[in-house]
Amino acid sequence: xxxxxxxxxxxLLFGAxxxxxxxxxxxxxxxxxxxxxxxxxxxxxxxxSAFITxxxxxxxxxxxxxxxxxxxxxxxxxEDIDMPLIGGAALFGIxxxxxxxxxxxxLSSLSFAGLNSIIFLAAMLVAIISFRIIIRN
Amino acid sequence: MIGLxxxxxxxxxxxxxxxxxxxxxxxxxxxxxxLWRWTFLIGLLLGPLAVAIIRPEFLKAEFPVTGPLIILGGxxxxxxxxxxxxxxxxxxxxxxxxLSMRSFLATLTFMATGIATxxxxxxxxxx
Numbered sequence: 001x002x003x004x005x006x007x008x009x010x011x012l013l014f015g016a017x018x019x020x021x022x023x024x025x026x027x028x029x030x031x032x033x034x035x036x037x038x039x040x041x042x043x044x045x046x047x048x049s050a051f052i053t054x055x056x057x058x059x060x061x062x063x064x065x066x067x068x069x070x071x072x073x074x075x076x077x078x079e080d081i082d083m084p085l086i087g088g089a090a091l092f093g094i095x096x097x098x099x100x101x102x103x104x105x106x107l108s109s110l111s112f113a114g115l116n117s118i119i120f121l122a123a124m125l126v127a128i129i130s131f132r133i134i135i136r137n
Numbered sequence: 138m139i140g141l142x143x144x145x146x147x148x149x150x151x152x153x154x155x156x157x158x159x160x161x162x163x164x165x166x167x168x169x170x171x172l173w174r175w176t177f178l179i180g181l182l183l184g185p186l187a188v189a190i191i192r193p194e195f196l197k198a199e200f201p202v203t204g205p206l207i208i209l210g211g212x213x214x215x216x217x218x219x220x221x222x223x224x225x226x227x228x229x230x231x232x233x234x235x236l237s238m239r240s241f242l243a244t245l246t247f248m249a250t251g252i253a254t255x256x257x258x259x260x261x262x263x264x
Contacts, residue, residue, distance in 0.1 A: 004176040006149035010142045011177035014154065014226075015184015017138030019195050024185065027199040033248075033255040046139070047229060053140025054234035061144060067151035074151050076222070076232070078239060085239055086246050088221020089228070093247030095213025097254030100201055102225045103218060104156040106211075107181050112189075113198035120211040125164070127215025128157075132165040135219075 003069040015108040021046040024109040026100025033097050143231050146177070155227020156181070157218035202258070217247075 022028040023043065031040035066072050096102050101109065101120055109117045143154035150173055152159075163174035188195050200207065218224045221243055223232060228247075232240020 003150055004173050007146060007152075007173040007177040008180040010146040010149070010154065011180020011182075012184050012187060013138050013142035013145065013180075014156075014177075015181040016188050017142060017184070018181075019185040019188040020138065020192075022195070022197070024196075025198050027201055030201045030255055030259070033251045034259060035252055036256050036260055047225075050139040050143070050230045051233055054143045054230050057140065057144030058147060058231075058234050061148040064148075067147065068149045070149075070151040072151055073147065074153075075235070076153065076237070076239075078222075079237075081239060081242055084220045085222065085243055088217045088219070089223075089243035089246035090217070090221075090250045091213050092217030092221055092224060093250030094254045095210040095215075095217060096225070096247060097251035098202060098213065098258060099207050099210030101210070102156075102214060103160060104181065104224070104226055106214070107156070107160070107178060108185050109198045110182060111185055112196040113200075116200045116203070116207055117198060119204075120207050120214075123208040123211025124215035127212045128161055128219055129164055131216055131219040132161055136165070 006069055014104065017050075018105050018108045023102075024105040024113070026105075029100035029102075029105075030097070033100075139226070139230065143226070143234070147231075153227055153231045155223050155231060157224040158222070158227050161219055221247075 018024050021043065023046065028040065029043065031038060032043035062073065099120055103124065106117065106121050106124055110121060146152050146154045159174045159177055163171055163178055185196050223240065223243060228240040228243040233244060
């Protein structure tokens with residue numbers, strides 16, 4: 001119970017952060033990526049401060065023997081650089097640049113961004129589910 | 138706030154705050170590993186509404202493209218994040234904070250293709 005409440009709080013904080021920083025606004029994201037046009041660097045500050053906060057926070061958290069409400073930390077262990085990593089990231093960037101939404105904002109914007117956000121999320125979910133089912137089989 | 142959320146999720150649940158990974162596992166993962174993911178995602182959905190109580194003007198979303206391009210973008214983001222094991226949050230924030238070389242290269246790659254896509258669509262294509 002403590003675990004699911006704590007992850008709910010984490011989600012709430014994340015969603016509020018995406019909203020206040022305007023990551024949920026596709027036009028804002030596209031202006032951030034539009035370095036050759038009307039460049040709006042403010043989201044770079046958002047991403048940098050999220051990175052710095054996490055970088056410092058992780059130093060303290062990961063020194064502990066275990067998380068508060070779970071048996072152990074579950075960290076990615078892979079270090080190899082392969083084609084799916086680079087190809088997947090490249091494909092993700094294309095979709096992100098095209099529409100201005102990444103997975104977090106796609107979910108967070110659902111409550112207020114209207115039909116476009118629903119269409120984007122539906123296409124994204126179909127792609128995620130199909131990919132995972134194909135990979136598993 | 139995004140950083141604090143990522144630190145809190147690691148401190149309490151021992152998990153990386155990668156939205157595409159949490160979402161993927163919530164949809165098709167093992168049943169015992171789903172509940173914490175769904176409560177995170179519900180929080181993520183409600184986050185903007187919590188902000189709306191104080192500052193409703195922050196809830197703004199205008200789209201640069203319409204219709205089929207939105208579907209195409211959704212498919213690219215869905216497939217790309219599963220293939221590349223992460224998105225802006227998992228690689229861009231958490232992975233880089235762990236100084237992961239995989240995340241660093243993934244971030245460089247999606248920033249580059251994102252910038253290139255915006256350039257092509259809005260400057261070359263003239264949409």
